[in-house]
Each structure stands twice: as C-alpha cells, then as structure tokens.
Amino acid sequence: MSASGQSDGGATAARGVPSFAWVLLALPLAGLALLLTRPELDRHWEHHPSHFWLVLLTAAVSVVLAYLTSTAAGRYRDARLILVSLAFLASAGFLGLHALATPGVLLAGPNAGFVIATPIGLIVAAFFAAISVSAWAGPHAGTLLRHHREMRAGLVLAMVLWGIASLAALPPLDGPPPDAEALGPLRVAAVVTVAVYAFAAWRYFGLWRRRGGIVPLTVGVAFVLLAEAMVAVSLSRNWKLSWWEWHVLMLLAFASIALGARTEYRRSGTLSAAFGGLYLDATLARVDRWHADAIAAVAAADARGESPDRVLAHLRREGATDDDVRLLVQAARELNRLDASFRPFLPAVVARRIRTDPGPSRLGGEEREVSVLFADLAGFTTFSENRPPTEVIGMLNEFWAAVVPVIDAAGGSIEHFAGDGIMTIFNAAGDQPDHARRAARAALATLAASRPVSTSHPDWPTFRIGINTGQAVVGNVGAADRHSFATIGDTTNTAARLMAAGEPGQIVISGSTRRGLGDAFGVTELGPTRVKGMREAVEAWLLTGEARTTR
Numbered sequence: 001m002s003a004s005g006q007s008d009g010g011a012t013a014a015r016g017v018p019s020f021a022w023v024l025l026a027l028p029l030a031g032l033a034l035l036l037t038r039p040e041l042d043r044h045w046e047h048h049p050s051h052f053w054l055v056l057l058t059a060a061v062s063v064v065l066a067y068l069t070s071t072a073a074g075r076y077r078d079a080r081l082i083l084v085s086l087a088f089l090a091s092a093g094f095l096g097l098h099a100l101a102t103p104g105v106l107l108a109g110p111n112a113g114f115v116i117a118t119p120i121g122l123i124v125a126a127f128f129a130a131i132s133v134s135a136w137a138g139p140h141a142g143t144l145l146r147h148h149r150e151m152r153a154g155l156v157l158a159m160v161l162w163g164i165a166s167l168a169a170l171p172p173l174d175g176p177p178p179d180a181e182a183l184g185p186l187r188v189a190a191v192v193t194v195a196v197y198a199f200a201a202w203r204y205f206g207l208w209r210r211r212g213g214i215v216p217l218t219v220g221v222a223f224v225l226l227a228e229a230m231v232a233v234s235l236s237r238n239w240k241l242s243w244w245e246w247h248v249l250m251l252l253a254f255a256s257i258a259l260g261a262r263t264e265y266r267r268s269g270t271l272s273a274a275f276g277g278l279y280l281d282a283t284l285a286r287v288d289r290w291h292a293d294a295i296a297a298v299a300a301a302d303a304r305g306e307s308p309d310r311v312l313a314h315l316r317r318e319g320a321t322d323d324d325v326r327l328l329v330q331a332a333r334e335l336n337r338l339d340a341s342f343r344p345f346l347p348a349v350v351a352r353r354i355r356t357d358p359g360p361s362r363l364g365g366e367e368r369e370v371s372v373l374f375a376d377l378a379g380f381t382t383f384s385e386n387r388p389p390t391e392v393i394g395m396l397n398e399f400w401a402a403v404v405p406v407i408d409a410a411g412g413s414i415e416h417f418a419g420d421g422i423m424t425i426f427n428a429a430g431d432q433p434d435h436a437r438r439a440a441r442a443a444l445a446t447l448a449a450s451r452p453v454s455t456s457h458p459d460w461p462t463f464r465i466g467i468n469t470g471q472a473v474v475g476n477v478g479a480a481d482r483h484s485f486a487t488i489g490d491t492t493n494t495a496a497r498l499m500a501a502g503e504p505g506q507i508v509i510s511g512s513t514r515r516g517l518g519d520a521f522g523v524t525e526l527g528p529t530r531v532k533g534m535r536e537a538v539e540a541w542l543l544t545g546e547a548r549t550t551r
Contacts, residue, residue, distance in 0.1 A: 025221065028228045028249055035242040036235060046239040048102050054247050055099035061254040063091030068261065070152075072275040078283040079141035081275060082148045083132035084219070086155060087125040088254070091214030091226070093159035094121025097166065097248065113166025113173030118246075119186055119193075119233045120162075122226060124155075126196040129223055133203035137280060153473035190234035197227035213277030219258030266486025270324060298332035308332070341464035368430050370487060371469045371513060372438035373412065374494040375446055377401075377461035378504040384420075395460055396420060402449040403463075410442035416486055420461065423496075425487050428474050436516025439467050440543055443507045464506055467543070468492075469513040497531035498540060521546050 035042040066088035073081030094117040101114030131137060144151075166173045204220035230544070232246035265274035276284070294311075301308040312325050377383075377399065384392045396419075403422070407414060411432055412424040424442065427435035443465045450463050470490035494510060502508040514523060522544040528537035 001548055023223050025228075028225070028245065029231065032228070032235070032242055033231050034411070035240070035245075037234040042237075042240045042242050045241065045244065048104055050128070051247070052099055052102040054251065055095060055102070058247065058251040058254060059096040059099060061251070061258055062088045062095065065254055065257055065261075066092055068271065069275060069278075072272050075272045076279065077145055077146075078279050079144045080132045080137040080280050080283075081278055082144065083128050083137055086148075086152060086276050087128035087132070089122045089152070090124040090128060090155060090159075093156070094118060094124070094162070095449060097121075097159065098162050100163070111166055111169070111173070113162060113169075115238075116186070117162065117166070119190065119230065122230045122233065122544040123189055123193045125226070126193045126200070126230075129200035130196045133200055133207075138291075141280070141282075156253050169225065187234045190230050193230050194227045195229065197223045201227070207277070212278055214260040215257070215275055216277045218256045219278065222253035222257050225249045225256070229430040230499045269327065272324075294328050295331045299327055302332055308335060366430075367471055367473050368427060369435070369470065370428065370472050370474065370491065371467060371516070372487065372492045373424040373426070373439045373443055373465060373467050374409075374421065374492075374495045374499040375424075375443070375463050375465040376419075376499060378464045379461040380420035383459075383461050395457070398453055399450055399460075399463075402453055402531070403446050406445035406449045407442050410438050410445065412438065412442050423487075423492070425472075425474065428487070436467075436469050436513050436521060437518075439469075439513065440507075440509070440517055440521050441546070443467060444544060444545060447507070462504035464499055464504050464508075466495045466497070466502060466508050467513045468495035468498060468510040469516050470494070470510075494531075494538065498529075498538070501529055501531050501540065502542075507543040509541050509543050511541070514539075514541045 066085045069081050069085035069088060072078075073085055094265060097114055097117035098121075101111055101117070118315045120432040132529055162173070164170075169183060201220045201223035204216050204223065208216035208220060226249070229246040229249040232249065236242035236246065261274050263275070267270060268274055268276070297311045298308045301311050308329065312329070316325065383395075387395075400417070400422075404414065405423075407424050410426075412426050413428040415423045415425055423438075426439045426442075432438055446465060454460055454462050468491050470489070470491035472487045474487050498510060508526070508529075509517075509523070517523070524542040524544055526540040526542060529540035530537050531540075
C-alpha cells in the first residue's frame with residue numbers, strides 16, 4: 001500500500017462514474033422539482049424534536065469529519081485536507097446554530113439569524129471546498145499553511161459571534177425569518193454556491209479517476225449532495241417535505257464521507273492513510289520519501305542484528321503512530337527477507353547499487369576498462385561423464401564454497417557460473433583503479449583456496465585461470481521484463497581463450513594485464529601464444545605469485 005491509501009481499484013475507477021450513479025444523484029433534484037410543481041404533494045409536517053435531533057446529528061457527523069481531516073492534515077501538513085476540514089467545520093458550526101432555531105430550544109419562535117445559518121454555512125463550506133482544489137492548495141499552499149490556525153480560529157469566532165448576535169436579536173439577525181422577497185439575495189448566492197460545489201465535485205471526481213480509493217469519490221458525491229441541499233434551502237418553505245429534504249441531503253453527504261473514511265481506515269489501519277486519497281501530490285511524494293527512509297532505517301538495524309527500538313523511538317518523536325510503527329516493522333522485515341532471497345542471484349556490485357540507485361537496473365551499459373578473470377576445472381567433462389549428476393553438483397558446490405569468498409574478498413563481481421566455469425569482472429562499477437592487481441590476487445587466492453579440496457579428492461579436476469585487461473561494455477542486456485548483468489567485448493573472449501591455453505593449476509594473463517601489475521607480481525613470459533578462435537597470436541604470461549622482481 002502506498003502512502004496515499006489507494007487501492008487496486010484505481011484502475012477500475014478510471015472508467016468513470018457509472019451512469020446509474022448519476023441517476024441516483026439526480027433523484028433528489030427530481031423529487032424537489034416534483035414537490036415544488038405539485039404543492040399538494042409538498043405536505044406540511046412540523047415536528048420539533050425530529051428537527052432538532054436530525055440537525056444535531058448531521059452537525060455532529062460533520063464535526064467528527066472536521067476533527068479527523070484536521071488530524072490527518074496535521075500529520076503531514078497538507079493544505080488540501082486543512083481546507084476540507086474547514087469546510088466540514090463551517091457546515092457543522094452553522095448547522096448547529098440552525099438546530100438552536102428549533103422552537104422551544106433557546107427561543108420561543110423562529111429567529112432570522114438561526115434560520116439562515118444553514119445557507120450561510122453551506123456558502124462558506126463551498127468556497128473552502130473550491131479553494132481545496134485550487135492553486136491555494138498547491139503552488140500557493142505555503143501561505144495557507146502558515147496561517148491555517150488563524151483561519152480556523154477566525155471561523156470559530158465568526159460562528160460564535162453569529163450565535164450571540166442571533167440570540168441577542170442584534171441587527172441584521174433580529175426579527176422573524178425572511179419572507180420570499182427577502183430571500184432574493186440568498187437565491188442569487190445559492191446559484192453561485194451550487195456552481196462552486198459543482199466545480200469542487202468535478203475536481204474530486206477527477207482525483208478519484210486518477211488515483212482510485214473511496215474517500216475522493218465520497219467527497220465528490222458529498223459536494224453534489226450539498227449543492228442539491230443548497231437548491232432545496234433556497235426554494236423550499238419551512239416544515240414542508242421539500243424543506244425536510246435538504247436536512248436529509250446534508251446528513252447523507254456527511255455520512256457518505258464518514259463511511260468511506262471508515263472503509264479506508266479498516267483497510268489501511270491508519271488515519272493518515274484513510275484520507276490519503278485526498279492528499280496533494282507534493283504531500284504524497286513527501287510521505288513516500290518518509291516511509292521509504294523509515295523502512296530503510298528499520299531494515300538496516302534489523303540486518304545488523306540490532307534492535308530497532310532506537311530508530312522506532314525517533315520515528316515516534318516525528319509523529320509516527322503505533323499503527324505506523326507496526327506497518328514499518330513488518331515492511332522492513334519483508335524487505336530484508338526479499339533481499340536475502342534474491343541477493344545471491346545478483347552480482348555483488350549490482351546488488352549494492354540497486355539498493356541506492358535504480359539506474360543499474362535499466363537496460364544498457366557503459367564502456368570502461370576492466371579486468372576479466374575466467375576460471376574452470378580442467379578435465380571436468382571427462383569427470384562428469386563417469387559420475388551421477390548429484391555427485392557432479394556436489395563437487396562443484398564444494399569448489400565454489402571455497403572459491404567464491406576469496407573472489408568476493410578481492411572485490412570481484414561474479415557475472416555468472418557456467419557449469420564448471422566462473423567469469424568474474426573487476427572494476428565493474430568503475431571504482432577499482434587497481435583492477436588488474438585485484439584480479440591477479442583473486443586468481444592466486446582461487447588456486448590456494450581450491451588446493452585443499454583437490455588434495456582431499458585427487459580424482460577431482462583442477463582449476464586453470466585466464467585474465468585479460470581491456471575495454472568492455474558493462475551493463476544489462478535482455479528485454480524489459482527479463483535481463484541480466486553482462487560484460488560485452490573482445491576483452492572477455494580473450495580471457496576465456498587464455499584460460500583454455502593454460503594447464504591445470506596455471507594462471508595465464510595477457511600483456512595488458514601484465515602491464516597493469518607493474519612489479520608487484522612474479523611472472524614468466526610465454527611469448528606470442530596461439531589461442532583458439534583468434535587469428536593472431538597474443539602476448540601471454542604465466543602469473544606465479546606476488547613478488548618484487550620479474551623474470
């Protein structure tokens with residue numbers, strides 16, 4: 001799971017909202033139109049307790065959403081979630097004030113300030129919703145992040161002052177609810193508000209199509225429902241069925257987001273991931289980097305055999321929850337398990353570089369000077385013809401168990417095993433200027449390490465080795481979904497031919513390798529040597545050991 005909390009359903013989501021879903025979203029408007037055009041159907045139902053508890057429940061759900069989104073926003077300082085939380089807070093606060101307009105709660109009769117609190121809250125929430133998908137939640141998010149506490153405090157203060165003015169019957173919030181003529185400005189504002197909600201919903205549907213996940217979809221649906229509620233608020237009459245409709249629409253809007261967030265939370269296990277589908281792209285990138293660094297730190301401690309407690313304590317100080325820590329530990333251990341499973345199949349230089357840079361895993365390569373060591377067991381074919389395969393494999397593995405560690409110690413990168421042969425590259429990563437000497441030491445160490453095995457089994461084959469130094473292309477060959485590390489060029493072919501020209505127990509090196517050794521090794525000149533597959537004789541030497549003089 002990525003930090004965004006997306007599911008594999010993202011690909012399915014890309015097909016768009018099904019047609020029947022649009023039909024369902026349009027049903028409330030169709031019902032409202034029917035009630036308004038057929039007044040006899042728009043029955044009067046005045047039940048104060050039902051009104052109070054319905055509105056209070058809706059406001060409570062919106063308050064919970066405001067708190068949860070604010071908490072998730074604070075985890076990674078995400079501007080979009082901050083604005084969404086302010087939208088929930090605005091709608092919840094003003095809707096709560098509307099609940100107090102229920103006759104018999106605070107006042108004996110309806111009050112203008114309390115009655116029109118709902119459309120005011122919907123208007124304020126709409127603009128917070130639109131800003132959440134604008135540049136102010138992207139390139140200009142810095143300003144919002146610096147002042148979001150002041151914005152929240154200002155919103156709360158505005159709602160408190162609205163309530164005080166309404167309760168004290170201060171102008172212009174005094175008197176009875178506005179009549180039809182006075183609602184004219186409100187209806188103009190409603191048109192703008194509906195357009196703003198439609199814009200926000202369209203952008204969140206687009207976010208859902210790109211990323212998948214449930215929460216972006218439910219937020220888009222909720223904004224459609226709030227737009228429809230705004231239409232009903234501006235056209236309906238108190239205590240009519242059309243008036244009750246917008247109360248239900250607002251409850252459905254907030255309940256849909258709550259259910260979507262609950263589903264994502266149960267799947268992801270963390271609050272930050274539950275709302276991850278709403279995060280800005282920059283936040284997701286930052287979250288992914290944080291998780292990657294955290295997993296790497298825990299995995300490194302685990303690989304060293306150390307307790308990760310110190311790393312986890314640091315992560316908790318950075319704000320990681322117990323759920324975050326649990327998931328990080330599980331991911332780190334799985335990473336180490338996969339690393340231990342696959343590393344033996346990769347050359348050491350490739351494994352090291354892939355851990356820090358994805359570049360080496362791409363197809364292609366680069367040319368550099370390398371030293372290539374070929375070693376095989378002379379007489380292997382004859383030996384294997386008269387032995388069962390299991391015995392042959394056992395023999396090879398015993399030799400490789402002795403030889404591979406000394407090659408690794410010399411810094412060689414084993415490109416591949418070929419039956420009884422092994423091909424090793426020095427300077428494969430371009431970080432071994434003494435690659436010729438490393439190859440020479442590895443060859444001498446190979447013979448020394450394999451000698452006890454040969455002594456214990458006199459009838460087993462014996463190593464012979466060839467080394468050549470020259471230019472080669474080092475990189476990956478194959479197809480996009482299947483490739484391997486390789487060294488391509490005549491340098492490798494010459495090393496193999498020199499090996500074949502040697503006797504068991506000998507190390508034959510080329511003239512270029514000889515020049516790279518200087519005076520640090522003992523060598524015997526073989527002179528121009530004919531090797532299989534090459535028209536011209538090659539300059540060849542026998543490597544006899546490390547020494548200060550040549551002969």
